[in-house]
Amino acid sequence: METSQTIVPQRLKKGATIGLITPAGVITPEKLHSTKQLLHSLGYETYHTQNVLLKRGYLAGTDKEKLDDLHLMFKKDEVDAIMCVRGGYGTMRLLPYIDYGLIRKNPKILIGYSDITALIQAIHKKTGLVGFHGVVGTSAFTEYTIQNFFDILTNPEGSKTIRSFPPRPDSVEAYLPYVLNEGKAKGRLIGGNLALLASLMGTPYEPDFEDKIVFIEDIDEAPYRIDRMLTQLLLSGKLQKAAGIVLGVFNACDLDRENLSPENSLSLKEVINDRLSSLNMPIMYGFSFGHIQNQAIFPVGINAEIDTDSFTIRLLEPTVL
Numbered sequence: 001m002e003t004s005q006t007i008v009p010q011r012l013k014k015g016a017t018i019g020l021i022t023p024a025g026v027i028t029p030e031k032l033h034s035t036k037q038l039l040h041s042l043g044y045e046t047y048h049t050q051n052v053l054l055k056r057g058y059l060a061g062t063d064k065e066k067l068d069d070l071h072l073m074f075k076k077d078e079v080d081a082i083m084c085v086r087g088g089y090g091t092m093r094l095l096p097y098i099d100y101g102l103i104r105k106n107p108k109i110l111i112g113y114s115d116i117t118a119l120i121q122a123i124h125k126k127t128g129l130v131g132f133h134g135v136v137g138t139s140a141f142t143e144y145t146i147q148n149f150f151d152i153l154t155n156p157e158g159s160k161t162i163r164s165f166p167p168r169p170d171s172v173e174a175y176l177p178y179v180l181n182e183g184k185a186k187g188r189l190i191g192g193n194l195a196l197l198a199s200l201m202g203t204p205y206e207p208d209f210e211d212k213i214v215f216i217e218d219i220d221e222a223p224y225r226i227d228r229m230l231t232q233l234l235l236s237g238k239l240q241k242a243a244g245i246v247l248g249v250f251n252a253c254d255l256d257r258e259n260l261s262p263e264n265s266l267s268l269k270e271v272i273n274d275r276l277s278s279l280n281m282p283i284m285y286g287f288s289f290g291h292i293q294n295q296a297i298f299p300v301g302i303n304a305e306i307d308t309d310s311f312t313i314r315l316l317e318p319t320v321l
Contacts, residue, residue, distance in 0.1 A: 025088015087114025
């Protein structure tokens with residue numbers, strides 16, 4: 001069952017308990033320890049089960065063990081919010097077995113990015129719960145990231161403007177922002193990692209791009225793979241229906257890869273322009289989110305406005321209560 005109702009979760013208060021889960025890839029005890037130290041330094045308590053450190057090949061335990069953790073965190077009254085410690089791979093495997101009714105009855109902040117795109121997208125589609133595409137526990141948590149973390153997750157005020165972190169002038173081209181199509185547009189935020197968005201197409205969990213502000217990022221993909229995944233979204237006939245598109249920093253997706261050169265490959269910028277510039281909507285590239293140090297937090301399902309002139313995303317309603 002899908003829902004058209006939007007559920008905004010309670011804000012993260014000082015001293016709140018954040019439940020830590022690993023629905024995708026494996027983490028080390030050291031990574032868990034550093035995540036807990038970081039969150040404690042920000043004024044929060046943490047909770048996790050032994051499942052958080054499980055390992056099954058490239059997966060952090062069996063699907064059932066991951067589901068048990070996910071359901072427990074939503075069910076447990078003492079847990080106020082849920083953070084994924086890392087991405088990796090494996091989240092999509094869980095989607096058919098999630099108890100969406102349980103989550104709808106116990107709405108909480110859920111935050112992560114990369115492979116966690118699948119979890120945030122599926123839960124939002126099936127329950128209406130606003131999810132947060134931003135950091136995982138192992139993220140860098142720079143000053144910019146922490147400011148966005150507090151502003152989006154703890155501040156219930158209605159209107160907020162997310163400004164992109166300005167890159168250094170000597171940054172590689174993938175970090176340099178530019179506008180493909182100028183303009184302003186309004187719509188609910190939807191999106192995440194390109195590979196996951198493409199993989200969800202044709203499933204019951206595919207994103208609905210119509211009249212939405214779509215945000216997209218990826219890492220470590222050759223330009224032809226970015227081309228293929230963007231083409232898949234276009235072939236679905238759905239990306240064309242978006243109100244606007246904001247692209248993050250596509251880290252390590254350009255010609256700075258082994259055996260790639262202008263003689264045998266289009267550049268990342270050429271691919272993006274080739275695939276997207278003909279769309280009749282505002283589009284900008286290089287916003288600070290994705291697999292980079294300075295990370296904006298995007299609330300999936302919240303009404304927002306993209307403005308290419310100011311290179312901002314303005315949130316038009318509260319992200320938390």
